[in-house]
Amino acid sequence: MNTLHTLDSIDPKITARNVSVYYGEKRAIDDVSIDISPKYVTAFIGPSGCGKSTFLRTLNRMNDTIAGARVEGDIALDGVDIYKSGMDVVQLRARVGMVFQKPNPFPKSIFENIAYGPRIHGLAASKTELEEIVERSLKRAGLWDEVKDRLTDSGTALSGGQQQRLCIARAIAVEPEVILMDEPCSALDPIATARIEELIDELRGNYAIVIVTHSMQQAARVSQRTAFFHLGKMVEYGKTSDIFTNPREERTKDYITGRYG
């Protein structure tokens, strides 16, 4: 089912082969293989409970924090197996950042929220350097103009949309290669959502972005590659335009046209 090597002419950023994920006895992901392009936004769509978020969380090993979760198969970042023994999870997560469903800024100042990652990874040698990183990250996340005069205010005092952009800025601050977004707009209103979608478009090309979304319109707007998940299996993967206008699989077509989900 995998036609990805012909899809993109450049080397994939992440390659997953025959990945299955178990929560205890229950199989949440069943034999998924996919290549993630470094240049494009890849969207995972599918009905609730289809495993798209679970699969996303295997890509930076956030499933490690869930008791009883077990991953089979191979996932490689730039060709290096991320589940091999001796893999440094801390390094992996610095390279593969994540933005969550609900904005989760730390209860610290805006500045401290952004400086958190660079500090723990020792990215800044001086205070000036740290300030530069904070400014650059906030600018890239399109939040700088709104918060530059109140960097010492608490991050939790911002509006929901601003909080989510703060979380994106926080992820960008450690210079990741991949950004995983787990339904980043599901807790936001349409205006804030539009702002985040614009931002995702601006970030494209600099990072490999994978976004899980339950909104097909959103997938159609922001992504160039789309994978459709159903009942723990990846049903179809291809160019977003193909998936939405000319799906190969009956189930994909039914989902796209709103027959279920």
Next chain:
Amino acid sequence: MSPAIPILLALALGLIGWLAARSRAWAMRKAVRAEGGELHSLPNYHGWYVGLWAVVPALAFAAVWSSLSPNLVLQQVLSDPAAQGLPAFGIQRDAILAEAQALAGGGGATGFQKGSAALVEPFRAAMHTYAVIGLIVTLVLGFAGGAFAYLRLRPHFTARTRVERAVMVGLLAASLVAILTTFGILASLLFETARFFSVVSPVDFLFGTHWGPDPMSEPSSVSGDRYGAVPLFWGTIFIGAIIAMAVAIPLGLMSAIFLTQYATPLLRKWMKPLLEILAGVPTVVYGYFAALTVAPLVRDFGHMIGVASASSESALAAGLVMGIMIIPFVSSMADDSIAAVPQAMRDGSLAMGATKSETIKKVLIPAALPGIVAGVMLAVSRAIGETMIVVMAAGATARLTANPFESMTTVTFQIVAMLTGEGSFDHPATLSAFALGMVLFLVTLALNFIALRVVKHFREAYE
């Protein structure tokens, strides 16, 4: 006649009312349903409504009566001709009356006091009269209440709403008991404290540095310079807030972190209750652990490191054991507030590539800090009010020193010493216990108040 009889009869009336009202409501329901209607309330609520009306007024009267009737009995006995021969006042008169009453009630008293035998019969008669009056009124009230309620039952009668309101009032009364008790304690403390301060000036008491009340001295010659409580305050703070907290905060916090972040669910299931058992050990047991085991070790250690003044009763011994005792207070509050930090916060930090300990140190602890601080404050107020451990292990000498190997005394210890001492009750030395209690009460009240405020703030921040 036993006072239990009116109560049991009132309850029996209530049961009868409950059954009667319920069956009447069932009958009404049948009739109303035949016409396609429905009762406002379920038959059970009608039952409870009538039952409550039968029981509550009757029991309320029985309670009031049981506190009034002894006085009425006494009045009647004193008006009896046999009482004319009693001494006019004083201890002997009271003793004779008490004995006659005990004999009349069938108690095991012997006819030791002269003249008591003559009063037994009047007492018996009076007690019988008032018991019968009480019983009759109780029954009449129970019956009248029940009947009144029973006659009000109609298909559309709002029995449910009324029973719910009665439940609410009952719950309110229960919570008022605790609150009113607090005010009662405060009022009694205030009264005695005012008596103490009429002899010793508050300035001498609060700022004086010499504590040495002599309960045997002439009350009129008491001067404020023996009532300086600063050494007691210092002893209390040194033992309860400094030494004990130096033990309890790090150990409690670290065990909370281990239990919430590192322990497997199974281990946590076993360790948390075991840790909380510490809170259930009687403080007197901690007291002799401190006095018999820890204090000698502390003294020997003091001698070993060259502190010649190390004594077998020391602030350090008492403080260490007190610290162990309050670990559960700190750890369970810290545990709760760390566990209350949203999982999203933890995930956010881990997803940035932070390690577990970085996440705990930089995100979880700061976010849980208000809860932790509140726990510490509750623990401090518990520690400074603790008595048994300091009585057994800290000593009785009021001393202003920072040497933890010396014996020291605390506010609570001195309250015990002054109240159980040999002075008469209205001697300033005895009254000083109330002033000390007042200070302790105010300080713990303030700490609890601050802790509650902090916790409230914390809750608001995470909604």
